[in-house]
Amino acid sequence: MDLVTRAEWHARAPRRELTALPSARGTKVHYVGSFVNPRLLEDCDRCVALVRSIQIQHQDNNDWTDIAYNLLTCPHGRIFVGRGARILSAANGPGLNQGHYAVCALLGDRGLVQPTAAMLRGLRDAVAYLQARGAGREVRGHRDGYATSCPGPVLYGWLRAGMPIGGRPDDTPSTPRPPSVPRWPGRYLEHRFGKPMQRGQDVIIWQKRLKQLRYTIAVDGIYGPTSAATTRVLQRAEGLAVDGVVGPKTWAAAW
Ligand SMILES: [Zn+2]
Ligand SMILES: [Zn+2]
Numbered sequence: 001m002d003l004v005t006r007a008e009w010h011a012r013a014p015r016r017e018l019t020a021l022p023s024a025r026g027t028k029v030h031y032v033g034s035f036v037n038p039r040l041l042e043d044c045d046r047c048v049a050l051v052r053s054i055q056i057q058h059q060d061n062n063d064w065t066d067i068a069y070n071l072l073t074c075p076h077g078r079i080f081v082g083r084g085a086r087i088l089s090a091a092n093g094p095g096l097n098q099g100h101y102a103v104c105a106l107l108g109d110r111g112l113v114q115p116t117a118a119m120l121r122g123l124r125d126a127v128a129y130l131q132a133r134g135a136g137r138e139v140r141g142h143r144d145g146y147a148t149s150c151p152g153p154v155l156y157g158w159l160r161a162g163m164p165i166g167g168r169p170d171d172t173p174s175t176p177r178p179p180s181v182p183r184w185p186g187r188y189l190e191h192r193f194g195k196p197m198q199r200g201q202d203v204i205i206w207q208k209r210l211k212q213l214r215y216t217i218a219v220d221g222i223y224g225p226t227s228a229a230t231t232r233v234l235q236r237a238e239g240l241a242v243d244g245v246v247g248p249k250t251w252a253a254a255w
Helices: 038-042 043-060 117-131 152-160 201-210 227-236 248-253
Strands: 001-002 024-031 072-074 080-081 102-105 135-141
Touching: 001 102, 024 117, 038 043, 043 080, 043 227, 072 117, 102 117, 102 201, 102 248, 117 135, 135 152, 201 227
Parallel strands: 001 080, 024 102, 024 135, 072 102
Antiparallel strands: 072 080
């Protein structure tokens, strides 16, 4: 999962304190509506700019505390942290935000109207991310319970079909496959300058996992400075102590 932090998309600070919502029945899916420039597909910097403009619009025009959504997903499959997990959204309509968190696809009703496979995967990842952080199993569209066309016919049809990707219509986020978590190998993986670098099968498993999570890393079986730096990025994203050392907590956080 390719998570774009608020710092990475240069989010403004919330205008007031956001309201916590520790758990909810599920998640509602949205789209941007209006015109979305198809040239978004060419360059993810355009996605970053669009997310920023949505935040500015929500704060300055709608007088909302922050961008309305908990997460947003772009055509490149990246997941932008909006309000983040366990926070009340402002996207679902009055009285409807307590029940569901909100995920928005960077898709329009004109221009870019067809989701890419990466976007669909990103939407599923975003829903799963929230499900791991307080969201219940229910996945609905904005139009469920509110008079709107959102999230548009294509995404709504996809939701109703169980969010299929490729030829796996039964593989829905409401029935996630439990990942098989390999056991922590029992030694702390760490890199210290001036000391010999650790090598081994455990390093390979760790590097493979980081690669699977879309971190940029070579699988060479040597825990060097790059591995440690990548581990620190993961630790920061997961809210762990950032020390570049793979102990049981960091290991578990990656699966
Ligand atoms: Zn909506
Ligand atoms: Zn993008």
